Amino acid sequence: MTLIGSLYARVSKFRQQAKHRMNAARVPGCPSSTRIYGLIDRRGGGEVRIGENCLILGLLVTEAEGSRISVGNNVFIGSNTVLECHGSITIEDDVQLSYECTLLETDSHSQSMNMREGDLGKHMRGDQHDWGIVASKPIVIKRGAWIGTRTIILKGVTIGEGAIVGAGSVVTKDVPPHTLVAGNPACFIKNLA
Numbered sequence: 532m533t534l535i536g537s538l539y540a541r542v543s544k545f546r547q548q549a550k551h552r553m554n555a556a557r558v559p560g561c562p563s564s565t566r567i568y569g570l571i572d573r574r575g576g577g578e579v580r581i582g583e584n585c586l587i588l589g590l591l592v593t594e595a596e597g598s599r600i601s602v603g604n605n606v607f608i609g610s611n612t613v614l615e616c617h618g619s620i621t622i623e624d625d626v627q628l629s630y631e632c633t634l635l636e637t638d639s640h641s642q643s644m645n646m647r648e649g650d651l652g653k654h655m656r657g658d659q660h661d662w663g664i665v666a667s668k669p670i671v672i673k674r675g676a677w678i679g680t681r682t683i684i685l686k687g688v689t690i691g692e693g694a695i696v697g698a699g700s701v702v703t704k705d706v707p708p709h710t711l712v713a714g715n716p717a718c719f720i721k722n723l724a
């Protein structure tokens with residue numbers, strides 16, 4: 532490796548480590564075996580918990596004081612994946628959550644045009660968002676599930692143990708354990724052994 536190449540590698544490693552330290556400080560009790568190279572954004576307070584041996588490259592957002600994101604052990608969260616949480620998102624052990632997925636535990640806006648009119652102005656002024664007029668329901672991804680790239684999972688969905696969601700799916704309903712689903716909206720494809 533050239534001198535410039537080796538310097539570049541050292542600076543990149545230093546930046547990665549600094550990013551991990553900054554994010555780990557936002558996760559109470561973050562184990563030393565876990566690496567967070569993505570971003571923990573506790574913009575409304577709330578809590579993020581992450582277990583052992585995890586690699587977190589995505590963005591985890593808690594919107595309110597009562598928001599809870601809980602990640603088990605041996606979990607991968609790919610880059611450009613976003614967890615948007617007002618209530619609760621639970622990801623159990625051994626889950627693979629691929630690149631560019633979006634988990635929307637909340638709709639973020641009211642379905643009434645009049646009620647969502649002021650949302651942007653409030654956001655720009657840094658005022659409290661009115662979560663009372665927004666639908667939110669917990670998302671749970673059970674142990675050993677594998678979520679393909681660019682999947683969207685909507686509010687209220689539970690992905691069963693060992694299930695697989697095909698790339699590019701939009702999951703609007705619960706997925707039974709050990710099944711493969713895919714499509715928009717995601718449909719049953721087959722049982723898994």
Ligand SMILES: CC(C)(COP(=O)(O)OP(=O)(O)OC[C@H]1O[C@@H](n2cnc3c(N)ncnc32)[C@H](O)[C@@H]1OP(=O)(O)O)[C@@H](O)C(=O)NCCC(=O)NCCS
Pocket residue numbers: 635637638639640666685701703704715716
């Ligand atoms: C569109 C949306 C607001 C509707 O919410 P809702 O009224 O609670 O909808 P429901 O969950 O009752 O679903 C109603 C039907 O539409 C289907 N559906 C809902 N959203 C869907 C989507 N994005 N893609 C495909 N089908 C969808 C559901 O499967 C259900 O089908 P069914 O009648 O055959 O059972 C919500 O599903 C959504 O997409 N939320 C995400 C909003 C968002 O992008 N927020 C980001 C921050 S700006």
